[in-house]
Amino acid sequence: MHQPETEVRPSIYYDYRVFNPWLPSSHPAQERKKVVIAGSGPAGMVTALELARHGVPSVVITSELQVSQGSRAIVFTRRSMEILQQVGVAGYMTENGLPWRFGNSYYRGQHVFRMEAPHDPDDRFFPMLNIQQQYMEEYLFNACAANPLIDFRWGNKVVSVEQQADFARVEIDTPEGPYTLETDWLVAADGGRSGIRAAMDLKMEGASYEGLFVIADIKIDLPLPTERLAFFDPDWNPGNTILMHREPHGIWRLDYQLPVGETPEEALRPDSLKARIDAQLAMIGYATPLGRWIGVPSTRHAP
């Protein structure tokens, strides 16, 4: 039986809401669906809203009871905003996000490049907007919940898919046990490590490179504008890259690359985090006394 986490996720900026799971016993009749979407990340919810915009009903099946955990996407381009506008959530993003268009790159301590993304007063959206992914997911979910063509099922996990001649049979597990849905179309929006794509032996194409980054969201008041800061081969992290972005709610996000061979366990030790965040703040001229910043770290692979 699928038992999704019910404990509220920790965050220094986002108040998580735990939704009730959709239970099959309260909805006995399950006729064949037109579209089932596995996953309620940005891809799954935008797909559901776009289909609804074209009059197509869908069922969103999602394994968790909360929006995504931790620091994930934080910068949204103008093109993303145009797509979000189509599905009715761009207003919430601009109301709560931080627009920007300048970036500064430093190489070994020298300012070597200033990016200036063009922006016309008639442009509806800024070239970039910073807001944490949880908020975008919340706005998308609210739009899905308000749409009668979207049947949203928290706490439901796709466990297997059987391909039939002209439909798919989807086995779904819930906190009170499994049920089956038949659907004309199944959209695998179950993330970068999609179990559905793996089961179908569908591989992502394209180039990738190795590199492990620590992401630290810290609450700190830095008197700096909303501009991207990128540091290449800095003194305290030779050979590696560091990015800094201002986020809403008094948060700065640091992404720093780890030296080759360092494990996530070593990198996430409190003393290691503190030394590196302090080194970064000192490098940009804001050395902080012990305890002035608080943060929640995680690691990610290079994009």
Ligand SMILES: Cc1cc2nc3c(=O)[nH]c(=O)nc-3n(C[C@H](O)[C@H](O)[C@H](O)COP(=O)(O)OP(=O)(O)OC[C@H]3O[C@@H](n4cnc5c(N)ncnc54)[C@H](O)[C@@H]3O)c2cc1C
């Ligand atoms: C640590 C981290 C940092 C990141 N930083 C950035 C960044 O700085 N900038 C950036 O642009 N992007 C970043 N990303 C990437 C960004 O978060 C993803 O590109 C984005 O979330 C992908 O959206 P998605 O809808 O395809 O998948 P996801 O957001 O991963 O959503 C997948 C959904 O599928 C659900 N699911 C999974 N399996 C099942 C199943 N069997 N049954 C039902 N539901 C299932 C999950 O619960 C989830 O709702 C980061 C990601 C991570 C993990």
